[in-house]
Amino acid sequence: MSEPVALFRLAYASRSIIDPARVPVEIPRILESARRSNAAQDITGALLFGADGFVQVLEGPVAAVEQTFERIQCDPRHAGVAVLEAGPVGQRDFDGWSMAFAGRQPDLQVAALGPAPDILGLLQAALRRMAGHPVPARSSATMPPGRHPGRANGPGRVPPSPSAAAGG
Ligand SMILES: Cc1cc2nc3c(=O)[nH]c(=O)nc-3n(C[C@H](O)[C@H](O)[C@H](O)COP(=O)(O)O)c2cc1C
Structure with a gap:
Protein backbone atom coordinates (compact mmCIF):
# COMPACT_ATOMS: atom_id res chain seq x y z
CA MET A 1 0.00 0.00 0.00
CA SER A 2 1.52 3.31 -1.03
CA GLU A 3 1.90 6.21 1.40
CA PRO A 4 -0.62 9.00 0.85
CA VAL A 5 1.07 12.16 -0.46
CA ALA A 6 1.59 14.72 2.32
CA LEU A 7 -0.59 17.77 1.83
CA PHE A 8 0.70 21.30 2.19
CA ARG A 9 -1.30 24.54 2.31
CA LEU A 10 -0.01 28.02 1.58
CA ALA A 11 -2.03 31.22 1.74
CA TYR A 12 -0.86 34.70 0.84
CA ALA A 13 -2.15 38.20 0.30
CA SER A 14 -0.88 40.57 -2.38
CA ARG A 15 -1.65 43.93 -3.92
CA SER A 16 -2.99 44.00 -7.44
CA ILE A 17 -1.09 46.20 -9.85
CA ILE A 18 -3.35 45.41 -12.76
CA ASP A 19 -4.56 48.54 -14.53
CA PRO A 20 -8.29 48.71 -13.64
CA ALA A 21 -9.13 48.87 -17.33
CA ARG A 22 -7.30 45.55 -17.84
CA VAL A 23 -8.99 43.72 -14.95
CA PRO A 24 -11.75 42.15 -17.07
CA VAL A 25 -9.07 40.65 -19.31
CA ALA A 34 -4.05 28.69 -12.89
CA ARG A 35 -6.76 26.09 -13.43
CA ARG A 36 -4.91 24.41 -16.29
CA SER A 37 -1.62 24.20 -14.45
CA ASN A 38 -3.05 23.41 -11.02
CA ALA A 39 -5.19 20.55 -12.31
CA ALA A 40 -2.06 19.00 -13.83
CA GLN A 41 -0.14 19.39 -10.55
CA ASP A 42 -2.83 18.14 -8.15
CA VAL A 62 4.55 20.34 -1.08
CA ALA A 63 6.89 20.48 -4.09
CA ALA A 64 4.05 21.39 -6.44
CA VAL A 65 2.76 24.12 -4.13
CA GLU A 66 6.26 25.58 -3.68
CA GLN A 67 7.03 25.59 -7.41
CA THR A 68 3.70 27.17 -8.24
CA ALA A 79 3.23 42.99 -5.66
CA GLY A 80 3.82 42.91 -1.93
CA VAL A 81 3.20 39.17 -1.64
CA ALA A 82 2.87 38.33 2.07
CA VAL A 83 2.54 34.73 3.27
CA LEU A 84 -0.35 34.31 5.71
CA GLU A 85 -0.07 30.60 6.34
CA ALA A 86 2.24 27.79 5.21
CA GLY A 87 2.36 24.30 6.57
CA PRO A 88 1.22 20.70 6.39
CA VAL A 89 -2.50 19.95 6.58
CA GLY A 90 -4.54 16.80 7.00
CA GLN A 91 -7.09 17.54 4.33
CA ARG A 92 -7.98 19.97 1.57
CA ASP A 93 -10.42 22.82 2.14
CA PHE A 94 -10.98 23.17 -1.60
CA ASP A 95 -11.03 19.56 -2.68
CA GLY A 96 -12.06 19.33 -6.30
CA TRP A 97 -11.40 22.99 -7.15
CA SER A 98 -8.33 23.63 -9.30
CA MET A 99 -8.88 27.32 -8.45
CA ALA A 100 -12.18 28.54 -7.09
CA PHE A 101 -12.77 32.26 -7.45
CA ALA A 102 -14.56 34.97 -5.51
CA GLY A 103 -14.64 38.57 -6.63
CA ARG A 104 -16.93 41.53 -6.31
CA GLN A 105 -16.83 42.84 -9.86
CA PRO A 106 -20.09 41.78 -11.55
CA ASP A 107 -18.76 42.73 -14.98
CA LEU A 108 -15.78 40.38 -14.91
CA GLN A 109 -17.65 37.60 -16.68
CA VAL A 110 -15.84 35.11 -14.50
CA ALA A 111 -19.19 33.46 -13.87
CA ALA A 112 -18.56 31.66 -17.13
CA LEU A 113 -15.41 30.23 -15.55
CA GLY A 114 -17.38 28.68 -12.73
CA PRO A 115 -17.19 30.47 -9.38
CA ALA A 116 -17.58 28.07 -6.48
CA PRO A 117 -20.60 28.39 -4.25
CA ASP A 118 -19.60 28.98 -0.62
CA ILE A 119 -16.15 30.14 -1.64
CA LEU A 120 -16.46 33.10 0.69
CA GLY A 121 -17.37 30.80 3.58
CA LEU A 122 -14.36 28.63 2.86
CA LEU A 123 -12.04 31.61 2.61
CA GLN A 124 -13.47 33.06 5.80
CA ALA A 125 -12.84 29.76 7.56
CA ALA A 126 -9.28 29.70 6.23
CA LEU A 127 -8.67 33.28 7.34
CA ARG A 128 -10.18 32.63 10.77
CA ARG A 129 -7.97 29.59 11.17
CA MET A 130 -4.91 31.65 10.19
CA ALA A 131 -5.87 34.26 12.75
CA GLY A 132 -6.02 31.54 15.38
CA HIS A 133 -9.79 31.51 15.76
CA PRO A 134 -11.49 28.14 16.10
CA VAL A 135 -13.58 27.15 13.11
CA PRO A 136 -16.77 25.38 14.22
CA ALA A 137 -16.94 21.76 13.05
CA ARG A 138 -16.02 22.55 9.43
CA SER A 139 -19.59 23.81 9.01
CA SER A 140 -18.49 26.73 6.87
CA ALA A 141 -15.52 24.87 5.47
CA THR A 142 -17.54 22.21 3.70
CA MET A 143 -19.67 22.73 0.66
CA PRO A 144 -23.24 21.69 1.45
CA PRO A 145 -24.21 18.91 -0.99
CA GLY A 146 -27.19 20.88 -2.25
CA ARG A 147 -25.00 23.77 -3.28
CA HIS A 148 -22.48 21.96 -5.41
CA PRO A 149 -22.42 23.39 -8.91
CA GLY A 150 -24.54 21.53 -11.43
CA ARG A 151 -21.57 20.99 -13.70
CA ALA A 152 -19.57 18.78 -11.39
CA ASN A 153 -16.58 18.87 -13.72
CA GLY A 154 -17.07 22.38 -15.01
CA PRO A 155 -14.25 24.91 -15.19
CA GLY A 156 -12.33 25.13 -11.96
CA ARG A 157 -13.75 21.86 -10.74
CA VAL A 158 -11.59 18.76 -11.06
CA PRO A 159 -12.68 15.20 -10.35
CA PRO A 160 -11.27 13.77 -7.11
CA SER A 161 -7.95 12.07 -7.68
CA PRO A 162 -7.95 8.27 -7.42
CA SER A 163 -5.50 8.50 -4.52
CA ALA A 164 -7.80 10.88 -2.65
CA ALA A 165 -10.73 8.58 -3.30
CA ALA A 166 -8.80 5.53 -2.18
CA GLY A 167 -6.86 7.09 0.65
CA GLY A 168 -9.69 9.13 2.15
C1 LIG B 1 -2.90 36.54 -8.16
C2 LIG B 1 -2.37 35.47 -9.06
C3 LIG B 1 -2.68 34.15 -8.80
C4 LIG B 1 -2.18 33.14 -9.62
N1 LIG B 1 -2.48 31.84 -9.33
C5 LIG B 1 -1.91 30.86 -10.04
C6 LIG B 1 -2.11 29.50 -9.69
O1 LIG B 1 -2.83 29.16 -8.75
N2 LIG B 1 -1.48 28.54 -10.45
C7 LIG B 1 -0.68 28.86 -11.52
O2 LIG B 1 -0.15 27.96 -12.16
N3 LIG B 1 -0.51 30.15 -11.88
C8 LIG B 1 -1.08 31.14 -11.18
N4 LIG B 1 -0.89 32.45 -11.54
C9 LIG B 1 -0.18 32.72 -12.81
C10 LIG B 1 1.30 32.61 -12.65
O3 LIG B 1 1.78 33.70 -11.92
C11 LIG B 1 1.97 32.60 -14.04
O4 LIG B 1 1.54 33.69 -14.77
C12 LIG B 1 1.62 31.38 -14.82
O5 LIG B 1 1.77 30.24 -14.04
C13 LIG B 1 2.55 31.31 -16.03
O6 LIG B 1 2.20 30.19 -16.73
P1 LIG B 1 2.76 29.98 -18.19
O7 LIG B 1 4.22 30.28 -18.13
O8 LIG B 1 2.44 28.58 -18.50
O9 LIG B 1 2.01 30.96 -19.05
C14 LIG B 1 -1.38 33.47 -10.73
C15 LIG B 1 -1.07 34.81 -10.98
C16 LIG B 1 -1.57 35.81 -10.16
C17 LIG B 1 -1.24 37.23 -10.44
Missing part, protein backbone atom coordinates in the same frame (compact mmCIF):
# COMPACT_ATOMS: atom_id res chain seq x y z
CA GLU A 26 -6.37 39.76 -16.80
CA ILE A 27 -8.44 38.05 -14.09
CA PRO A 28 -9.98 35.47 -16.44
CA ARG A 29 -6.48 34.96 -17.90
CA ILE A 30 -5.02 34.30 -14.46
CA LEU A 31 -7.82 31.87 -13.65
CA GLU A 32 -7.52 30.05 -16.94
CA SER A 33 -3.79 29.43 -16.63
CA ILE A 43 -3.13 21.63 -6.67
CA THR A 44 -6.45 22.91 -5.41
CA GLY A 45 -7.32 26.26 -3.90
CA ALA A 46 -9.15 29.53 -4.10
CA LEU A 47 -8.49 33.06 -5.24
CA LEU A 48 -10.21 36.10 -3.78
CA PHE A 49 -9.95 39.34 -5.74
CA GLY A 50 -11.08 42.50 -4.01
CA ALA A 51 -10.46 46.22 -4.12
CA ASP A 52 -7.07 45.93 -2.45
CA GLY A 53 -5.74 42.88 -4.21
CA PHE A 54 -5.66 39.15 -3.86
CA VAL A 55 -5.87 36.49 -1.20
CA GLN A 56 -5.04 33.02 -2.49
CA VAL A 57 -4.97 29.59 -0.90
CA LEU A 58 -2.94 26.84 -2.60
CA GLU A 59 -3.03 23.25 -1.35
CA GLY A 60 -1.42 20.08 -2.67
CA PRO A 61 1.86 18.16 -2.64
CA PHE A 69 4.09 29.81 -5.55
CA GLU A 70 7.59 30.66 -6.89
CA ARG A 71 6.03 31.39 -10.28
CA ILE A 72 3.13 33.33 -8.80
CA GLN A 73 5.48 35.50 -6.73
CA CYS A 74 7.32 36.57 -9.88
CA ASP A 75 4.09 37.54 -11.66
CA PRO A 76 4.15 41.26 -12.54
CA ARG A 77 0.38 41.58 -12.07
CA HIS A 78 0.74 41.85 -8.30
Whole structure:
Protein backbone atom coordinates (compact mmCIF):
# COMPACT_ATOMS: atom_id res chain seq x y z
CA MET A 1 0.00 0.00 0.00
CA SER A 2 1.52 3.31 -1.03
CA GLU A 3 1.90 6.21 1.40
CA PRO A 4 -0.62 9.00 0.85
CA VAL A 5 1.07 12.16 -0.46
CA ALA A 6 1.59 14.72 2.32
CA LEU A 7 -0.59 17.77 1.83
CA PHE A 8 0.70 21.30 2.19
CA ARG A 9 -1.30 24.54 2.31
CA LEU A 10 -0.01 28.02 1.58
CA ALA A 11 -2.03 31.22 1.74
CA TYR A 12 -0.86 34.70 0.84
CA ALA A 13 -2.15 38.20 0.30
CA SER A 14 -0.88 40.57 -2.38
CA ARG A 15 -1.65 43.93 -3.92
CA SER A 16 -2.99 44.00 -7.44
CA ILE A 17 -1.09 46.20 -9.85
CA ILE A 18 -3.35 45.41 -12.76
CA ASP A 19 -4.56 48.54 -14.53
CA PRO A 20 -8.29 48.71 -13.64
CA ALA A 21 -9.13 48.87 -17.33
CA ARG A 22 -7.30 45.55 -17.84
CA VAL A 23 -8.99 43.72 -14.95
CA PRO A 24 -11.75 42.15 -17.07
CA VAL A 25 -9.07 40.65 -19.31
CA GLU A 26 -6.37 39.76 -16.80
CA ILE A 27 -8.44 38.05 -14.09
CA PRO A 28 -9.98 35.47 -16.44
CA ARG A 29 -6.48 34.96 -17.90
CA ILE A 30 -5.02 34.30 -14.46
CA LEU A 31 -7.82 31.87 -13.65
CA GLU A 32 -7.52 30.05 -16.94
CA SER A 33 -3.79 29.43 -16.63
CA ALA A 34 -4.05 28.69 -12.89
CA ARG A 35 -6.76 26.09 -13.43
CA ARG A 36 -4.91 24.41 -16.29
CA SER A 37 -1.62 24.20 -14.45
CA ASN A 38 -3.05 23.41 -11.02
CA ALA A 39 -5.19 20.55 -12.31
CA ALA A 40 -2.06 19.00 -13.83
CA GLN A 41 -0.14 19.39 -10.55
CA ASP A 42 -2.83 18.14 -8.15
CA ILE A 43 -3.13 21.63 -6.67
CA THR A 44 -6.45 22.91 -5.41
CA GLY A 45 -7.32 26.26 -3.90
CA ALA A 46 -9.15 29.53 -4.10
CA LEU A 47 -8.49 33.06 -5.24
CA LEU A 48 -10.21 36.10 -3.78
CA PHE A 49 -9.95 39.34 -5.74
CA GLY A 50 -11.08 42.50 -4.01
CA ALA A 51 -10.46 46.22 -4.12
CA ASP A 52 -7.07 45.93 -2.45
CA GLY A 53 -5.74 42.88 -4.21
CA PHE A 54 -5.66 39.15 -3.86
CA VAL A 55 -5.87 36.49 -1.20
CA GLN A 56 -5.04 33.02 -2.49
CA VAL A 57 -4.97 29.59 -0.90
CA LEU A 58 -2.94 26.84 -2.60
CA GLU A 59 -3.03 23.25 -1.35
CA GLY A 60 -1.42 20.08 -2.67
CA PRO A 61 1.86 18.16 -2.64
CA VAL A 62 4.55 20.34 -1.08
CA ALA A 63 6.89 20.48 -4.09
CA ALA A 64 4.05 21.39 -6.44
CA VAL A 65 2.76 24.12 -4.13
CA GLU A 66 6.26 25.58 -3.68
CA GLN A 67 7.03 25.59 -7.41
CA THR A 68 3.70 27.17 -8.24
CA PHE A 69 4.09 29.81 -5.55
CA GLU A 70 7.59 30.66 -6.89
CA ARG A 71 6.03 31.39 -10.28
CA ILE A 72 3.13 33.33 -8.80
CA GLN A 73 5.48 35.50 -6.73
CA CYS A 74 7.32 36.57 -9.88
CA ASP A 75 4.09 37.54 -11.66
CA PRO A 76 4.15 41.26 -12.54
CA ARG A 77 0.38 41.58 -12.07
CA HIS A 78 0.74 41.85 -8.30
CA ALA A 79 3.23 42.99 -5.66
CA GLY A 80 3.82 42.91 -1.93
CA VAL A 81 3.20 39.17 -1.64
CA ALA A 82 2.87 38.33 2.07
CA VAL A 83 2.54 34.73 3.27
CA LEU A 84 -0.35 34.31 5.71
CA GLU A 85 -0.07 30.60 6.34
CA ALA A 86 2.24 27.79 5.21
CA GLY A 87 2.36 24.30 6.57
CA PRO A 88 1.22 20.70 6.39
CA VAL A 89 -2.50 19.95 6.58
CA GLY A 90 -4.54 16.80 7.00
CA GLN A 91 -7.09 17.54 4.33
CA ARG A 92 -7.98 19.97 1.57
CA ASP A 93 -10.42 22.82 2.14
CA PHE A 94 -10.98 23.17 -1.60
CA ASP A 95 -11.03 19.56 -2.68
CA GLY A 96 -12.06 19.33 -6.30
CA TRP A 97 -11.40 22.99 -7.15
CA SER A 98 -8.33 23.63 -9.30
CA MET A 99 -8.88 27.32 -8.45
CA ALA A 100 -12.18 28.54 -7.09
CA PHE A 101 -12.77 32.26 -7.45
CA ALA A 102 -14.56 34.97 -5.51
CA GLY A 103 -14.64 38.57 -6.63
CA ARG A 104 -16.93 41.53 -6.31
CA GLN A 105 -16.83 42.84 -9.86
CA PRO A 106 -20.09 41.78 -11.55
CA ASP A 107 -18.76 42.73 -14.98
CA LEU A 108 -15.78 40.38 -14.91
CA GLN A 109 -17.65 37.60 -16.68
CA VAL A 110 -15.84 35.11 -14.50
CA ALA A 111 -19.19 33.46 -13.87
CA ALA A 112 -18.56 31.66 -17.13
CA LEU A 113 -15.41 30.23 -15.55
CA GLY A 114 -17.38 28.68 -12.73
CA PRO A 115 -17.19 30.47 -9.38
CA ALA A 116 -17.58 28.07 -6.48
CA PRO A 117 -20.60 28.39 -4.25
CA ASP A 118 -19.60 28.98 -0.62
CA ILE A 119 -16.15 30.14 -1.64
CA LEU A 120 -16.46 33.10 0.69
CA GLY A 121 -17.37 30.80 3.58
CA LEU A 122 -14.36 28.63 2.86
CA LEU A 123 -12.04 31.61 2.61
CA GLN A 124 -13.47 33.06 5.80
CA ALA A 125 -12.84 29.76 7.56
CA ALA A 126 -9.28 29.70 6.23
CA LEU A 127 -8.67 33.28 7.34
CA ARG A 128 -10.18 32.63 10.77
CA ARG A 129 -7.97 29.59 11.17
CA MET A 130 -4.91 31.65 10.19
CA ALA A 131 -5.87 34.26 12.75
CA GLY A 132 -6.02 31.54 15.38
CA HIS A 133 -9.79 31.51 15.76
CA PRO A 134 -11.49 28.14 16.10
CA VAL A 135 -13.58 27.15 13.11
CA PRO A 136 -16.77 25.38 14.22
CA ALA A 137 -16.94 21.76 13.05
CA ARG A 138 -16.02 22.55 9.43
CA SER A 139 -19.59 23.81 9.01
CA SER A 140 -18.49 26.73 6.87
CA ALA A 141 -15.52 24.87 5.47
CA THR A 142 -17.54 22.21 3.70
CA MET A 143 -19.67 22.73 0.66
CA PRO A 144 -23.24 21.69 1.45
CA PRO A 145 -24.21 18.91 -0.99
CA GLY A 146 -27.19 20.88 -2.25
CA ARG A 147 -25.00 23.77 -3.28
CA HIS A 148 -22.48 21.96 -5.41
CA PRO A 149 -22.42 23.39 -8.91
CA GLY A 150 -24.54 21.53 -11.43
CA ARG A 151 -21.57 20.99 -13.70
CA ALA A 152 -19.57 18.78 -11.39
CA ASN A 153 -16.58 18.87 -13.72
CA GLY A 154 -17.07 22.38 -15.01
CA PRO A 155 -14.25 24.91 -15.19
CA GLY A 156 -12.33 25.13 -11.96
CA ARG A 157 -13.75 21.86 -10.74
CA VAL A 158 -11.59 18.76 -11.06
CA PRO A 159 -12.68 15.20 -10.35
CA PRO A 160 -11.27 13.77 -7.11
CA SER A 161 -7.95 12.07 -7.68
CA PRO A 162 -7.95 8.27 -7.42
CA SER A 163 -5.50 8.50 -4.52
CA ALA A 164 -7.80 10.88 -2.65
CA ALA A 165 -10.73 8.58 -3.30
CA ALA A 166 -8.80 5.53 -2.18
CA GLY A 167 -6.86 7.09 0.65
CA GLY A 168 -9.69 9.13 2.15
C1 LIG B 1 -2.90 36.54 -8.16
C2 LIG B 1 -2.37 35.47 -9.06
C3 LIG B 1 -2.68 34.15 -8.80
C4 LIG B 1 -2.18 33.14 -9.62
N1 LIG B 1 -2.48 31.84 -9.33
C5 LIG B 1 -1.91 30.86 -10.04
C6 LIG B 1 -2.11 29.50 -9.69
O1 LIG B 1 -2.83 29.16 -8.75
N2 LIG B 1 -1.48 28.54 -10.45
C7 LIG B 1 -0.68 28.86 -11.52
O2 LIG B 1 -0.15 27.96 -12.16
N3 LIG B 1 -0.51 30.15 -11.88
C8 LIG B 1 -1.08 31.14 -11.18
N4 LIG B 1 -0.89 32.45 -11.54
C9 LIG B 1 -0.18 32.72 -12.81
C10 LIG B 1 1.30 32.61 -12.65
O3 LIG B 1 1.78 33.70 -11.92
C11 LIG B 1 1.97 32.60 -14.04
O4 LIG B 1 1.54 33.69 -14.77
C12 LIG B 1 1.62 31.38 -14.82
O5 LIG B 1 1.77 30.24 -14.04
C13 LIG B 1 2.55 31.31 -16.03
O6 LIG B 1 2.20 30.19 -16.73
P1 LIG B 1 2.76 29.98 -18.19
O7 LIG B 1 4.22 30.28 -18.13
O8 LIG B 1 2.44 28.58 -18.50
O9 LIG B 1 2.01 30.96 -19.05
C14 LIG B 1 -1.38 33.47 -10.73
C15 LIG B 1 -1.07 34.81 -10.98
C16 LIG B 1 -1.57 35.81 -10.16
C17 LIG B 1 -1.24 37.23 -10.44
